[in-house]
Amino acid sequence: MCGRFTFQPNDNAEIKRIYQLAVDNGYEPKTGEVFPTDQTAIVKSGDNQVQVVTMKWGFPGFKQDQNIINARSETIMQKPMFAESFRNRRCVYPTTGFFEWSEDKVRHRFNYGTDPETLYIAGCYKVFDGEPHSVLLTTAPNDSMIQIHDRMPLILQKKQIKSWIYDQKFAIDFLDSPMPMLENVPLNN
Template sequence: MCGRFTFQPSDNSEINKIYQLAVDNGYDPKIGEVFPTDQTAIVKSGQNQVQVVTMKWGFPGFKSGQNIINARSESIMQKPMFADSFLNRRCVYPTTGFFEWSKDKIKHRFNYGTDSETLYIAGCYNIFNGEARSVLLTTAPNESMIKIHDRMPLILQKNQIKSWIYDQNFAIDFLKSEMPQLISTPLTN
C-alpha cells in the first residue's frame, strides 16, 4: 500500500514542468511529501491532449471521514467502488518517489535510483459531490519491494502515460505487468 509520495519540483526538471503546467492551469498542487487527502498534481485526459490538474487523493470511504487511497490492480474491475473509474477515468500521479514503512517501522524511500527521478504511478478518479478525487493502483511487490511491503504502486514509464489514459485495452493488459526494480533508501528521520 502506498500511503505517501513526494512531488518535488525543485529536485527534478520534469516534475517542475508538470508543476508549472498545473499552476498555469490555475491549480496549486501540494509539493514535498504528499499525504492522503492532499491536493496532488494529476495527469488526466484533456480535450486534445493530456492535462495537469489537481485532485484530492482518496475516494470517500464507507465511514464518515474515511478515505480509500489505493485500489488493487488485480481486483479493480470487480470492485463497484473502482470499476467504472478504472474503465472510464484513468489518471497518472507524477512523483519523485514514494515511501513505505518496514515491519520494524523504518521509513524507506523508493525510486529508480538515489536521485529524485520522475516515477509515474497509475491511478483513476471519480467525482464525489462535485469534487474530483483519485486513487492510485497497487500490485503485488517485486523483488525490490517484497522485503519491505506486500504491495507496491503500479508504475508506468513516461511513454506509457497516454496509452494508460486513453487506451482501455492497454490499461487492462497493463494491470498484469511486471514492475521495474527500484532502489530502497532507508530514512533515519
C-alpha cells in the first residue's frame, strides 16, 4: 500500500516542468510530502494530448471521513467502486518517490536511486459531488519491496503514460506487468 509520496519540483527538472504545467493550467499542486486527501498533480487525458491538473487523492469511502487511496490492480476491473473509472478515466501520478513503513515502524523511501528521480504511478479517477478524486493502483511487491511491504505502486515508464491513459488494451495488459527494481532508503523519521 502506498500511503505517502513526494512531489519535489525544486529537486527535479521533470517534476518542475509538470508542476509548472499545473500552475499554468490554474492549479496549485501540493509539493513536498503528499498525504491522502491532498490536492496532487495528476496527468490525465485532454482534448488532443495529456494535461496536468490537480485532484484530491482518495475516493470517499463508505464511512464518514473514510478515504480510499489505493486500488488493487488484480481486482480493479471487478470492484464496483473502481471498475468504471479504470475503464474510462485512467490517470498518472508524477512523483519523486514514495514511502512505506516496515513492521518495526521504520520509514523507507523508494525510488530508482537515492536522488528524487521521476517515478510515475498508475491511477484512475472519478468525480464525487462535482470534485475529481483519484486513487493509485498497487500490485504485488517485487524483490526490492517485499521485505518491507506486501504491496507496491503500479509503476509506469514515461514512454508508457499516453498508452496507459488512452489505450484500454494496454492498460489491462499492464496490470500484470513486473515492476522495476527500486532503491530502498531507510529514514530515521
